[in-house]
Amino acid sequence: MTAPVPVTRRQYGGRMELGGPLRLGRRTFGPTEPVVMAIVNRTPDSFFDRGRTYALDAALDRVDQVVDEGAGIVDIGGVKAAPGDEVSADEEARRVVELVERVRERHPDVVISVDTYRAEVGELVCRAGADLLNDAWGGWEPELAEVAARHGVGLVCTHAGHLPPRTRPHRVQYDDVVADVISTVVGLAERAVSLGVRADAVLIDPGHDFGKNSRHSLEVTRRLGEMVDTGWPVLVALSRKDFVGEALDLPTDDRLEGTLAATAVxxxxxxxxxxxxxxxxxxxxxxxxxxxxxxxxxxxxxxxxA
Amino acid sequence: MSRPSGAVVPSAPLLVPALAGGSAHLDADLREAVDTAVCQLVDWSESIVVVGCAARTGAYTGTWDWSGFGVQQRGPDGARLPLSLGIGAWLLDQLPTQLPRSFFGVREDETAEACRLLGEAIGQEPGTGLLIVADGSARRDVKAPGHLDSRAEPFDREVGDALREGSPERLLALSVEDARELLAQGRAPWQVMAGAFDGPARASVSYDAAPYGVGYFVSSWAGS
Structure with missing residues (x-):
């Protein structure tokens, strides 16, 4: 990791209006209208739900429930983030494409996001009705942004610590983790827009725990205002992650309060x-x-x- | 058109949607009754005198101002009126009326006779409409601002009956002491209205309930 030049609002503020609306699918979210993106895993092995919604019907039930609870976005994933059993692109598509189609039929207004790093899978889910591609591995397949542009859908630009998909950080160091995050995600966001992705459909995500130790994730949280100042809407994925666990020495089942504290900050x-x-x-x-x-x-x- | 008219409405800040926030629609029946009564009063009158409880008895000038409640909204120009008079000003500002208006505060501890004389003087002006911004007991239930007092309900029942009957006499007979103990701030303003009427009024009550522990009344009086 090199030491990037610190990023200021002045450098990036011109890209889009600071705090403009976010337009995804049929929805427009104003700058002061926070949105909950519900995790829906069609995986047998994700770290927290451990296969609970792997079956199609269980995943659909989960979608119904989270929409009812007020989620504006559902984020469908077919491959767990951590290392584990190899999942081919065909298998990933089998898990997510039909679910996207079914959710699209049942919930025309909910924003459907798909968590994938594969352009091939991105293409299929966009045809099935997805509104947003959550590229959680930070542009590993550069073509994924092109898929988003071609289909007019949104893109999440994530800092994954420059690691290949499904790998864990090992002794990673940053001179300034926030500067590295910002230069990476803003670079991805600007590239996406240059390829034709709508600027009001691009989000940046610091990628908590991805390519980071817990202190890195906590510092990113503490300094999140610097990311916000770039003008790009910020997505945070904090839920029950290790940085919360290590702040408290608690397993995933006991990380709700810590997650919510980081959420509030x-x-x-x-x-x-x-x-x-x-x-x-x-x-x-x-x-x-x-x-x-x-x-x-x-x-x-x-x-x-009264 | 020379006999006075009267409208009685609550002095509750939650009548104002900006203060009630997302729960504004839940009190739609109350707000509709208030709006109807104020509209009717404006229709019947040539000028409006808003009467409500205040720290001193006498005329006031100014406007409504919710900044004290944490919402930065205020009427055009002028100092902050006491709450009851501010509610009256705000209600009038919601209507397309150019009627002359004035504001008269009355101390909570004015005697019934003093209130009657004040009302009599106000009612001298032909075509006067009295907008009485006043509440019943704030001790109607255990969650009420003043907690429950078992005497509150009978007290408010007497108020409701007097308003419904259009009886100045019954309003003037309300006990100053009971009203003070029961946190019924409306007693003095109602008695001012009673003083403006030299006999029974044609009266109706369109709202009489205490949904949040404070007695709210909406009533219209016309000189008969």
Whole structure:
């Protein structure tokens, strides 16, 4: 990892209006309208749900439930992030394409995201009705951005620590992790736009735990405002990750509170999309933060006013 | 058109949608009753005098201003009126009316006779419409601002009946002491309205309930 030049708002602020609307599928999300992205895994082996929604019907039930709980985006994945059994592109497509089609039929308005690093799979899910490609491995296949451009869908540009897909960080070091994150994701975002991806459909994600030790992820969280200042909408994927676990020495089942604390900090610093397992809890947290900030009004205003 | 008219509405900040936030629609029936009563009063009147409880008895000038409640909204020009008079000003500002308006505050502890005389003086002006911004007991249930007092409901029932009957006498008979103990701030303003009427009024009550522990009344009075 080289030491990138620190990035300032002035350098990148001109790319798009700071805090403009995010347009994905049929939805437009305003700058002060935080969005919960619900994790829907069609995997037998993901770290937290461990196959609970691997079956098609179980995945569809999960989608119905998270839409009901207020998720604006569902993020469908067919390959676990961590190392494990090899999943071919054909097998990945088998897992996700039909699910995308079925979700599209049942929920015309929900934004469908697919978590994939493969352009081949991206192409198939876009034909099936996906609205967003969540390139969580940071542009490993550069053609994925071209697929997004061709289909007019959105793209998540992630900092995965320059690692190949499904690898773990080992003794990774950064001179300045935030500077590396920003130069990487802004580079990916600008490249995507130059290829024809709509600027109002591009998100940047610091990639917590991806190519990072826990201190790196905590620093990225603490300094998230610097990412927000680039003007690109920031997505954070914090849910039950190791940086929360190591802050507390707790296993995945006991990381909800820590996840929500990091969620609240990120929301306060300006993150706009929150990828989460626990949709309702996440929605309540970001709503409360919005109310504290004054960007959302009370849902009920009666105390002391009768 | 010379006899006075009256409209009684609550002094509750939650009537204002900007303060009620997302729950504004839940009190739609109350707000509709209030709007109807105020519209009717404006139709019947040549000028409006808003009357409500205030720290001193006398005329006020100014406008509504919700900044004290944490919402940065205020009416055009002028100092912040006491809450009851501000609610009245805000209600009038919601209507396309150019009627002259004035504001009259009355201390919570004014005697019934003092209130009657104030009302009589206000009612001298022909075509006056009195917009009475006043509440019943704030002790109607255990979650009420003043917690539950078992005397609150009978007190408010008497108020509702007096308003429904259009009886100045019954309003003037309300006990100053009971009203003070039951946190019924409306007593003095209602008695001012009673003083403006030299006999029974044609009256109706369109709202009489305490959904949040405070007695709310919406009532219209016309000189008969």
């Amino acid at each position: 990120s929301a306060f610093l300006g993150a706009r999309v929150f990828r989460a397992h626990d949709v309702e809890a996440t929605r309540r947290v970001v709503r409360t933060v919005s109310a504290v900030q004054g960007s959302a009004d009370l849902v009920v205003g009666r105390r002391g006013l």
